[in-house]
Amino acid sequence: MSEKYLIGVDGSEQSRVALAWGLARATERGADVELLHVADDSFLSESVAFLSEAQKASEQMLNAEIEYARSLGFTGKITGNAVVGHPIAELEEASRSADLLVLGAHSGSRLAGSFFGTRAVKAAATAHCPVAVIPNNDANPNAAVVVGVDGSEASKKAIAFAAEEASFRGLALVAVYAWMPPLTPGLEYLWSEELVDSQRSAAEEAIAIGVAGLATRYPDLEIRREIVQAPPVAALVQAAEGAELVVVGSRGRGGLSRLLLGSVSHGVLQALPCPVIVTRA
Structure with a gap:
């Protein structure tokens, strides 16, 4: 059908x-x-x-x-x-x-x-x-497909959609994981280099889990992993500037989330650097 x-x-x-x-x-x-x-x-x-x-x-x-x-x-x-x-x-x-x-x-x-x-x-x-x-701006044909990764169920749906899209079109898939150290006023001194490294390792593990299985399902798919220390919206918008498409996940349709798309999805749609697809959780 x-x-x-x-x-x-x-x-x-x-x-x-x-x-x-x-x-x-x-x-x-x-x-x-x-x-x-x-x-x-x-x-x-x-x-x-x-x-x-x-x-x-x-x-x-x-x-x-x-x-x-x-x-x-x-x-x-x-x-x-x-x-x-x-x-x-x-x-x-x-x-x-x-x-x-x-x-x-x-x-x-x-x-x-x-x-x-x-x-x-x-x-x-x-x-x-x-x-x-x-x-309503110039497209970037034959560029990469960018997807946001954060470990959530919504993110998993977005990754699956983006991977299928990239494979179908013969494009690279750029999986972006953005993270920021918790900002606690007055406690910035508690953030040691070891804790930052720990956060970075956690980010690497999360993105590895997020793209797990894609290489088997799409053996010809090129997957690029980008771990960025930046606000998620800023990281995705920057990655999407040279992309053909960016895919983000929504939180679903239940309760208040039905009216609130989610800060990341909403922020990317406000910037709209290229065509954006919002997937369902």
Whole structure:
């Protein structure tokens, strides 16, 4: 059974960059594509007339984006869905039947304040499938795939996803483990060189466990290990500057974590140095 990619569209430049990225990936992997346009009803009148007009406008936008997708040369199966509602809620529901949700976002240190701007962060926190957020900047084709490693279950899922991606594309996998000495005001003098070495050894062990088994499963996969003494977000963003893709794990969807993506995933999405995929825990 073919994978299905759900791609959010709104006709903007950022959205079309993500659309092109999603279509190229779907072509490579033989995936089906569904485009989704959501007319935000947050500020609409609840009258039948207003909602009816919003639905028509949403359908017109969707049809235009399907035509644009075909103009890019995509020949695979493509369907569309135009709805009126709350964008995050509609994306969450639609993601139940998708293998990957693809959204666009502005490049730079901040995501845009529109549907596919900061809401992309919320979508990544609530979706039922991995979420790809695509910046509007020059890509680095045939570069490495970077993944964050921290020993958590979320990290293990991210590593598995990133390894499969790197192997499929014939790219190197860069596994990044970032660590910082505990910062206890007034007690910095307790940190001896021996304790720092101990922390470094623990980091090496964690990254070794994180990538264990990958060489057997993907014998041709080049795996680079980077242990960096730096804040995790800064380390991943720096490693991702020359990468084709960075993969980070989310904490899951239960309770408060459903709304809080996680400081590392959130921070990487805010910087968005290259396409970022957030996997599900």
